[in-house]
Amino acid sequence: MPLTSPAPGPPSSARVAAAVRHAVGAGLLGESRPVAGFIDADGVRDSVAALQDAFAATPGVLHTFAAKAASLVPVLRLLADSGMGCEVASPGELRIALDAGFAPSVIVLDSPAKTRDEIRQALALGVTLNADSLDEVHRIDSLRPRGAPSVIGMRVNPQVGSGSIGAMSTATATSKFGVALRDPGARKRVVQAFADHSWLTQLHAHVGSQGCSLELIAAGVAETYRLAEEINETLGTRQITSIDIGGGLPVNFDDDSVRPTFAAYAAALRTAVPGLFDGRYRLVTEFGRSLLAKNGFIGALVEYTKDAGGRRVALTHAGAQIATRTVFMPEAWPLRAGAFDAEGRPKGGPLLVQDVAGPCCFAGDVIAHARKLPELQEGDFVVLYDTGAYYFSTPWSYNSLPRPAVYGFSVAGDGSGGDAVRFAPVRDAQSLDSIAEESGAGHADSLLALGLRSGR
Numbered sequence: 001m002p003l004t005s006p007a008p009g010p011p012s013s014a015r016v017a018a019a020v021r022h023a024v025g026a027g028l029l030g031e032s033r034p035v036a037g038f039i040d041a042d043g044v045r046d047s048v049a050a051l052q053d054a055f056a057a058t059p060g061v062l063h064t065f066a067a068k069a070a071s072l073v074p075v076l077r078l079l080a081d082s083g084m085g086c087e088v089a090s091p092g093e094l095r096i097a098l099d100a101g102f103a104p105s106v107i108v109l110d111s112p113a114k115t116r117d118e119i120r121q122a123l124a125l126g127v128t129l130n131a132d133s134l135d136e137v138h139r140i141d142s143l144r145p146r147g148a149p150s151v152i153g154m155r156v157n158p159q160v161g162s163g164s165i166g167a168m169s170t171a172t173a174t175s176k177f178g179v180a181l182r183d184p185g186a187r188k189r190v191v192q193a194f195a196d197h198s199w200l201t202q203l204h205a206h207v208g209s210q211g212c213s214l215e216l217i218a219a220g221v222a223e224t225y226r227l228a229e230e231i232n233e234t235l236g237t238r239q240i241t242s243i244d245i246g247g248g249l250p251v252n253f254d255d256d257s258v259r260p261t262f263a264a265y266a267a268a269l270r271t272a273v274p275g276l277f278d279g280r281y282r283l284v285t286e287f288g289r290s291l292l293a294k295n296g297f298i299g300a301l302v303e304y305t306k307d308a309g310g311r312r313v314a315l316t317h318a319g320a321q322i323a324t325r326t327v328f329m330p331e332a333w334p335l336r337a338g339a340f341d342a343e344g345r346p347k348g349g350p351l352l353v354q355d356v357a358g359p360c361c362f363a364g365d366v367i368a369h370a371r372k373l374p375e376l377q378e379g380d381f382v383v384l385y386d387t388g389a390y391y392f393s394t395p396w397s398y399n400s401l402p403r404p405a406v407y408g409f410s411v412a413g414d415g416s417g418g419d420a421v422r423f424a425p426v427r428d429a430q431s432l433d434s435i436a437e438e439s440g441a442g443h444a445d446s447l448l449a450l451g452l453r454s455g456r
């Protein structure tokens with residue numbers, strides 16, 4: 001086996017089981033810490049290695065991680081240390097990418113609403129920018145100092161269609177992202193923009209995320225490649241030197257297996273767009289979910305159980321504040337749930353149809369509907385698998401619920417017992433002082449003194 005292949009570690013659910021048992025034993029999960037997120041640090045490194053391997057035949061690929069998928073500085077630093085760059089889409093993401101240690105030259109700024117200040121800052125730092133519209137190209141032109149070191153690209157929307165989740169589909173006819181290539185006259189205007197601005201040297205497309213097939217994503221990348229070829233031919237020079245193919249590889253949420261793999265995606269791209277890999281273009285990727293989802297889980301205490309209308313309901317501390325998409329779109333974002341006992345061991349026994357509900361005060365706050373699980377009891381734990389991307393790293397502050405703590409972990413052994421597990425802090429649980437401060441406690445009296453009407 002070549003040295004670059006990651007060693008096939010124990011299956012992720014075995015590592016999760018070891019981590020849950022040790023987290024409960026160490027008090028990271030329990031009565032006073034009823035919910036937390038966990039990141040498998042070895043798994044993250046393995047996923048990065050699998051991505052790098054899939055593109056290894058093409059030199060000089062810049063793999064960036066989409067920061068919004070796990071916006072946690074220690075996670076970003078682990079990715080930086082593994083050789084990744086970082087894709088950011090807001091001043092906050094740019095700040096934490098810099099704090100995590102990414103060099104500006106491996107940071108890519110994508111956002112459909114960059115302010116003049118954000119553009120100035122990115123240009124001053126030498127961060128790569130992808131303009132989201134022709135108007136933004138003009139704005140960059142007016143702000144760009146001569147000889148600015150930033151690579152500057154243009155995002156296009158190849159309009160190849162929708163995947164199975166509308167809100168995740170960025171290449172529909174009316175998507176808000178990029179320059180819509182198939183609109184009348186658009187292609188000509190794009191070519192003209194490159195002709196007018198020799199500093200435009202990159203094309204970018206991100207054809208959608210979860211719910212989009214490999215074929216749909218590859219079709220969008222192929223369309224972008226054809227446009228790059230057309231522009232370079234029209235201009236008679238190889239002005240476009242890099243193509244940013246975005247991220248969007250979907251994740252399997254049904255079981256432990258990683259599918260599609262990065263290797264399968266690279267193979268699909270090689271078939272659809274062979275010219276992309278012949279070294280004439282520097283490639284940039286921007287994967288998020290496919291790198292992190294299967295490398296994280298949520299653990300939550302079962303506080304109570306009850307029966308209602310013939311249904312058993314387990315009331316846990318994992319709800320919409322930590323699994324927002326799943327609660328609001330349960331059909332599109334189902335999660336695997338696991339039952340663990342009060343010592344953090346996987347529960348056995350007969351299966352019972354149960355709802356797993358969260359702590360938020362609205363009736364729809366249910367993370368698993370009518371799920372067959374071993375009977376949950378007060379003091380047990382529920383694990384939500386594959387939540388390493390876009391879940392605990394992106395909490396929602398509904399009901400003034402605190403952001404839960406996040407821990408990294410590493411498992412030595414095969415996960416079958418007797419193994420050593422080490423934890424490291426990633427993010428502290430939010431304090432009540434912090435909640436009060438975010439809720440305007442520093443301005444507590446401000447509305448009392450506001451009245452302009454007489455007598456107040």
Ligand SMILES: *Cc1c(COP(=O)(O)O)cnc(C)c1O
Nearest residue numbers: 066206209247248286287288289
């Ligand atoms: C969200 C996003 C990504 C990452 O998408 P995943 O589905 O998490 O891989 C990449 N590029 C852009 C521009 C994005 O908005």
